Amino acid sequence: MSTGRTNAEIKMQQDYKPKNIEVVAQQYWKEKLAFRAEDQSEKPKYYCLSMFPYPSGKLHMGHVRNYTIGDVLSRYHRMKGFNVMQPMGWDAFGLPAENAALANNVPPAAWTYSNIDVMRTQLQSLGLGVDWSREVTTCKPDYYRWEQWLFTRLFQEGLIYKKTSSVNWDPVDHTVLANEQVIDGRGWRSGALVEKRDIPMYFMRITQYAEELLADLDQLEGWPEQVKTMQRNWIGKSYGVRFAFPYQLDGKQDKLWVYTTRADTIMGVTFVAVAAEHPLATRAAQGNPALTAFIEECKHGGVAEADIATMEKKGMDTGLKVAHPLTGEQVPVWIGNYVLMGYGEGAVMAVPAHDERDFGFAKKYGLPIKQVIAKGRDNGFGDGSGYGDGTASGAGSEDGSGTGSGGIDTPFTIVRWQEWYGSKVVGVCINSGKYDGLGYTSAVDSIAADLAVKGLGEKKVQFRLRDWGISRQRYWGCPIPIIHCPHCGDVPVPDEQLPVVLPENVTITGAGSPLAKMPAFYETICPQCGGTAKRETDTMDTFVESSWYYARYTSPGCATGLVDERAQYWLPVDQYVGGIEHAILHLLYARFFNKLMRDEGLFGETALTSVLQGKEERTLRPKSVDEPFTNLLTQGMVIAPTFFREGAAGKKLWINPAEVDIETDSRGRPIGAKLRSDGQPVVIGGTEKMSKSKNNGVDPQVIIDQYGADTARFFIIFAAPPEQTLEWSDAGVEGAFRFLRRVWNFAYSNKNEIGVYRSRGKQESDEYCLKGLNNEQRDVYREMHVALKQANFDLQRLQFNTVASACMKILKALEQQMVIVTSDMNTKAVAITNGFSILLRLLSPIAPHITQTLWQELGYGDDILSAPWPEVEEAALVQDEIDLIIQVNGKLRGKLRVAKDADHAMLEQLALAYPSVEKLLAGQAAKKIIVVPGRLINVVI
C-alpha cells in the first residue's frame, strides 16, 4: 500500500506474546487506579457484583467463568459511561478449612489466609477490573463484628430465638455432621451409622418475612423466571385448614393437630401418621418394646430431606385411636418414619385414596382406602355407591390392584386411583355425606366452617419456608455473641465488648468444637449481673456472612457501623453474577438480610418510617431498600470429559484429560483414548462437572501461563452462553488463541495505514468513507456493521458468546476489505482504521489486554476504557435489494433477489413465475399466497 509511509512508521512487536503485554497492561491499570470506584459521580452508577469465592486453595474454572462474565459487564458499562464498582472479597469461613486442618495439621486461619494470597494473585493475573480497595475477608474481626452487632440487635428484637432442632450426630466421633459428611447414612470419617439428635440452636425468623419475600419476587424483573419460580415454590405459601382429632388418654381430653391443603378429602381419612418424636408416639411406646424399637430405628439416618423423601416408607400402629373431627369415627394412629417432628405439626392426616404417599403406605400395611373425590359426574362407579372402603389386599399385586372387601364391583387399580387423585379442579366430593357433590373450594369452605363450629379447626395460611437455624457446632465461623448466665439467661454481648474474637491458633481434632474445650474463650462474666457466665461456643452458619457482604463493599473501612451513607449511593447491586446452585438458599437469605438491614434503618432514615406510614412514603425511600439485586445472571457450571481405568476390585482410577490423547476415525468421531505416558488405552467416561474426585479439572493457571489471560477469557466467553453449562475443550482454547493472534497479525500488517490516519489527526467522516467505497467494499462494510448491531443487541441480553462470534466476523470482514482491489487507497485505509477501532472496542471487555495494547500502539488513544462504545452506522446497513426465499407449502424451493420496496402483487407474480414453483403447480391455481415482508413468499397448493 502506498498511502505514505512517511513520518508515521509504527514500531510494534511482530508476534503476539501475551505474557509480555498482559503484565504491562495490568501495571498500567494499577498505576492509573483505573478501576477505583468513585463514591459520588456525575455518571450513573453501576454496581456489578460477582459471588465472592470460598478460598479453597486455588482458582478453578468456575471462578474464572464467573469473574470473566462479571468483568465483561463491568468493562462494557464503563465504556458506556457508567461509574462502575466491581469489588472482590473472600467468603472465608467454612468447613473445608477444618477438613484441611485435619488433613495437613495447619490451623484453619493460616490455611485460609495463605489461600487468599494465592488466589488474589491469580485473580489479578486474569486482568479483572476490580476495585481492590474494597476487599472484604469474612473471617476477619473487622468484618464479622458487624455481623455480631446485627445479631445482638435482632436477638433483642425477637427476630432471633432459641429452640431445639435435629442434627446429624456421629455417635463414634461425638460430633455433628454436615449433610455432605453423611454418606449412605454413615459418618464420612468414622463410618458409624448416623443418628438424629435434638440440640438447642438459634433461629432467625425468616418466616416473619415470608409474605414480603414472596410478594417482592414480582418486582424483580431482572431475575430469571426459573429462579423466581424456585423461590416461590420454596417459600410455598399454601391455603389450607389446621384441624384436630380429639382423643382421650390417661383420663385426659386432648387434641392431635394436623394441617392439610386438601380439607375436601377429610372424609377419606383412614388413619393418622405421627412422627417418631411426637408425644403420642412416646406415650404409646411406654411398655411396648416393639414400638420403642421402631422409634429407635426411626432415629437412624440423617436429616437431609432428599434422604427422607427417598427412603422406604415404614410405619407401625401405636394401637391408639383418635376421633374423626366430623364423624367421630375412631381413626388409628400410626408412627411414620417419613413424618418429621418440627415441620408443621409433626402429624399428618392420611387419605390413601387421594395422596400418593398415603396410598403406598396403606397398600403396604393393609390400611383401608376410601375414595371421596370423583372426576365431575363421571366418578367411574356407576351409581356412585360402591367405593373401596375395604382393606386393600396389600403387597403382592404388582399392578397395585386390590379388591376392597366392601362389595365393590370395580377393581381398585393404579389407573383408577390416578383418576381419583389430584383432581382438585374437576373433582367433586362423593361418599362424604352432606358434602357430596361439592367442588374443591366449596367443600373446603363448608368443612372448615363445620370444624370451626366444633372448635376443632380453622382455615390457615401456611408456608413451607422454615425459620433459619444459624447455629453451627463448629470452630471456623463467626462466634455467636451470646453469654449464658445462670441468673439472667441468654444475654447478648454488649456493643462495646464486640467483636467476640475467634481465637485463630487452635488444634482441630475432628471431634467436637475446639471452642468448647477452651476455657479462655468461654469463661466470662455476665454483662448484666457481673456473675460468672459461659460464652456461647457455637458459631454462625457461613451463609450469614454471604448474606450481607454486598452491602459492606459499599463502605470499605467503615469502623462506625455495618455500612455508612455510601451504601445509599451504591445499593442496590445493579448486576449480580453467580452460579445457579445458589438460586434458592443464598439468594433467599441475602434478600432476607436486605430487608432486615432496611428495617434496622441501615440504608437511611426513611426506611423504617416508610414501612410504618404506608404507601405514599414508599416513593421517597431510596430504591435500594426492598431488594438487594436488581438484575441476576445465573451462570452454568464448567464441565469436562472424564477418563479412567479399572483398578483392582473394579475401583476406577481417574485420569486427567490433560494426560490423554483422543483417537478419532476419518470423520473425526472419537474411537478411543490413550494415556500419553504409556500409550495404553483408557476408558472414556461421561462429561461431568470439573471436580477433584473425577480428576477432570483443568487448572486455569496452566492455561493462563501457556496462552495468556485473554485467551482463557475469550474461550470461556465464546464456548457457551453464560447461563448454560460450559464444556471445556483444549482444542477450543487453541482456537481462541489463534483468533487473538490473527487480530495481532492484522494490526501488525496494517499498522502503518492505520497509524498514518491517526497520526495525521485526520477525522474522516463515516459518510465520506461510505461514499468512497465501491459496491464490493460496501457489502463487506455492511457485514461488519450487521455484526456490530447484533453484538450490541446480544450484550443487552447478556449473550456474550455471540459477541465473541461477532468479533470474529468483523475481523474476517476487515481481512476481506484488505484484499479488495481499489484505486481509492485513502478511503480503504479509513474504512480499515474505523473498522479495526470497532473491533478493538467490541473485543476489549472480553480480551482487555491485547485490545488495550493495540489501541495504544496503533495510536487510537491512551486508554481504550475511556473510548466511547462503538455504535452502528445506520447508513452502512442500507440495502437496495434483498433476498427473499420462495416456499411451496412451507418448504424451501428457491431464492429471489428483489428490490427492497417491491409490493405484494409483484412478489406474488414473481413467486408464481418461479421455475420450481411453476413445476409444482403444474397448471393449477395456488390456493393461497403468504408474503412475509422482507423474509419469504409461501405458495400454498
Add this chain to the structure above:
RNA sequence: GCCGGGAUGGCGGAAUUGGUAGACGCGCCGGACUCAAAAUCCGGUGCUGGAGACAGUGUGAGGGUUCGAGUCCCUCUCCCGGCACCA
C-alpha cells in the same frame, strides 16, 4: 421423592416475535507453502441416494395446532441443579 432447568451435525454452540435449521469456532477431508513435518493460508464438510444438477430426510421419542414448528400445546425418555449443616 419433591421443585427448577436442559436435549439441535463427529464436538461446543447459532437461529431476537412461529418464517432459509446448523452462524461462529473446534474436529475432519482436500489443496497451497515445505526436502519433509509442524505452523500458517485457501477450499469443502448435517445425513441418505446420485457422477452431477438435484431429490429425500433432519433439532431426544411419540402425537397435535399452523400456510409454515428447533421455537407453541399434550404425553414420554434421559441428563443436570437444588432440597434447608458443602459453598
